[in-house]
Amino acid sequence: MKMNKTKTKILLGALIGFFLLAGSVAFTVKNDKLFAIAKNIDIFATLVRELDSYYVDEIDPDELVTVGIQAMLDELDPYTEYIPEEESEDFRMMTTGEYGGVGALIGARGEGSMIIMPYTGFPAQNAGLRIADKLLKVDTVDVSQKSTSDVSELLKGPENTPVKVSVLRDTDTLEFELVRKKISLKNVPYYGKLDASTGYIKLSDFTTNASAEVRNALVDLKAQGAEKLVLDLRDNPGGLLSEAVEIVNLFIPKGKEVVKTIGKIENVNRTYKTSKTPVDKNIPLVVLLNERSASASEIVAGALQDYDRAVLVGRKSFGKGLVQTTIPLTYNAQVKVTTAKYYIPSGRCIQAIDYALSREEGEIRSIPDSLRQAFKTQNGRTVLDGAGIEPDETVEAYRYAPITYSLVAGNHVFDFATQYFYSKPAVANIEEFEVSDELYEDFVSFLSDREYDYTTYLEKSLEDMKELAEQAPYYSEIKEQVEALEKRIIHNKEQDLISYQQEIRKALREEIISRYYFQEGMIQASLQNDSVIEKAMELFSTPDKMGQILTAKSE
Structure with a gap:
């Protein structure tokens, strides 16, 4: 049936009017938001200026503005953070695992700072520094009373620059002359054999070269006769997404989807697939994870679970399914901002906390079980979204006395x-x-x-019971029995x-x-x-x- 010309004109007019109105509304909404942003930035700048002029004591504008920015970002999620210029080197180190220094973890054990772990093959260990060496001086600076972070900054520096370190070892004062080097922290701090046919790889991070380190370890273990493999992701906080994709690719064929990122703007929407021939797509594989396995660790574990390529053993992972992008700001500052969510091959998102709901209700809210959705692995096994990666075989955490x-x-x-x-x-x-x-x-x-x-578990239970009993009107009648029990279980x-x-x-x-x-x-x-x-x-x-x-x- 043909539409007459009058009706056609009316419909076209209505459509044109609708799109003009929609465009006008969209333009107005966008302009309203831009005006709100500009207005509040102006208020903020004016406030800082007036504080600097009128506040009774001197203020540090840099510090004040940084605190304000951090407080604003804290309202969003823990992963969106401001990185001022002076912290950019620390941020680069976290991403790449590289820095200029002596290659030692330092920390506090009682008063002052000491060597907690000299890393194998780097200047501190090569020079003879050992665990528990108490740091006295770095060059000419007395560091015996300085904070660990201050001492760490003194030890870091450009490659090939000298640094002299004075330490107390037992009752002896020793001096060491070191030359700083580029320190590349290992993503695989250890691999070896659990028995004659079982290989083990500990993956502690996902900085640059993580996949190459796992590949090298796998190839070496196979050359040593490993026919089965344990990949340990426990306590691994994650890191570079690209490294996670490459590690999955070691065990599954080329052309398989590993993870999707989906966000508000088009350029963050991307599908990551394996692009190489795997090292071994058949070796029996067990992946270990726990509540501190997060982000890239969960992508690796989740993808291998979704393809039914590995059995997961341990405890439910952390549940970080958010993607961060680093955006440059003026004056060499940066902001690391959450731009998307991860979705692994089955289609599930592993994010455990709903930060939008948490902002509305004023407390951290996990995604409730009633809203978790079921998905299927390649072989038809049911897996759930919204609370991290759940292991196939759960092993409860050991409770130390x-x-x-x-x-x-x-x-x-x-x-x-x-x-x-x-x-x-x-x-x-x-x-x-x-x-x-x-x-x-x-x-x-x-x-x-x-x-x-x-305090023993039994003593804590008694303390709780006593606190409740003291509120009861008949406590005076049982007080002697409670005190007698207290004496018996000390x-x-x-x-x-x-x-x-x-x-x-x-x-x-x-x-x-x-x-x-x-x-x-x-x-x-x-x-x-x-x-x-x-x-x-x-x-x-x-x-x-x-x-x-x-x-x-x-x-």
């Missing part, structure tokens, strides 16, 4: 390991070294004149040192080994009696069960 926490947090384990190192220049290799009964008795004696205390340190000696021995073993074998040795030592590693090995020993997990088939 309060006495162990107290001994570690109070530096008693650290100090004993240091004393042991001073008395013994060498120990057996990592596999053979154990904390003997005699050595443990030495530690108990070491504690005899040191202060440490803690903890006995000597007994706790016996009851919890296995976990205390484990902490001692790792700390002592770190003195001789540094970061790599400490990681290797920590794998012993690790319940998550044990679960992975159990799965490898039952390949049928791994197959059932990955195909969603019941036994």
Whole structure:
């Protein structure tokens, strides 16, 4: 049926009118927003000027404006942050893992700063600096009372520049002359064999070259006879998205989607696919994760789960599914701003916290279970969005006894390991070294004149019960019984040192080994009696069960 000319004119007029009106509304809305931005920037600038003129004390405009900017960004999410020019080098180091310095982690253990870990192959270790060396001077500057951050800044500097360091080791004052180098922190601080046929790779970060390090480790392990692999992403906070895509590509074929980023503006919408031939698309693979595995770690774990390529073991990951982009500002400042969300191959987003809802309600709000959506892996397994990556096999976190926490947090384990190192220049290799009964008795004696205390789980429960009971009208009637119970359960340190000696021995073993074998040795030592590693090995020993997990088939 043909439309007559009059109706056509009316329809065209209506459409033209609609688009003109829509354009006018859009233009007005845009102009209103631009006016609001300009108005508030003008108010802010005027406020700072007037404060500088009239406030009773002198103010630092740079500091005041930075605080104001940070407070504004805090209203959005924890990942959108302002980076002033003076912090740009630190930000670059976080992204690339590179900086000019001596290659040592420093920190506080009691008064002053000391070497916590000299990294293998860098100037500090090569020159002979060791864990627990207390820093006294950097060049001519006395640093014995300076903050750790101040000391760290003094140690950093351009490549190939000299720096002199004075330290206290036990009772000796030692001086070292070092030459700063470009420090490239390893993304893979350790890899090795768990048994004759099982390889292990610890991936601690996703800075530049992370994928190349994992590739090299994988190739080397296969050359050593590894037929199965554990990829450990526990405590890995994430990093570069491109490195995550390349690591997934080591295990799945070319041309597969790994992750999408979807945001408000078109140029952040992108699909990332594998682009290379994998190193090994068939090797049995277990990926370890926990509540501190975030961002790029979750992309790797989630993509491998969505393609049913790996069994995930451990605990639910952090749930960071937000993408940040760094945007340059004037005067060499930058802003790292959240611009998109990640979506992994099944289509799910792994973001756990709804920051828009949190802003509305004034408290951090996780996405409720009722709003989590179900998605399917390649083999048809059900996976959910909205709360991080859930493992296929959950291993609950080990709860260390309060006495162990107290001994570690109070530096008693650290100090004993240091004393042991001073008395013994060498120990057996990592596999053979154990904390003997005699050595443990030495530690108990070491504690005899040191202060440490803690509250046991039972004591905490009694405290809570007593607090509630005191509010009851009949408390006076039961007061004597409560006090008698309190006396009976007061903890006995000597007994706790016996009851919890296995976990205390484990902490001692790792700390002592770190003195001789540094970061790599400490990681290797920590794998012993690790319940998550044990679960992975159990799965490898039952390949049928791994197959059932990955195909969603019941036994």
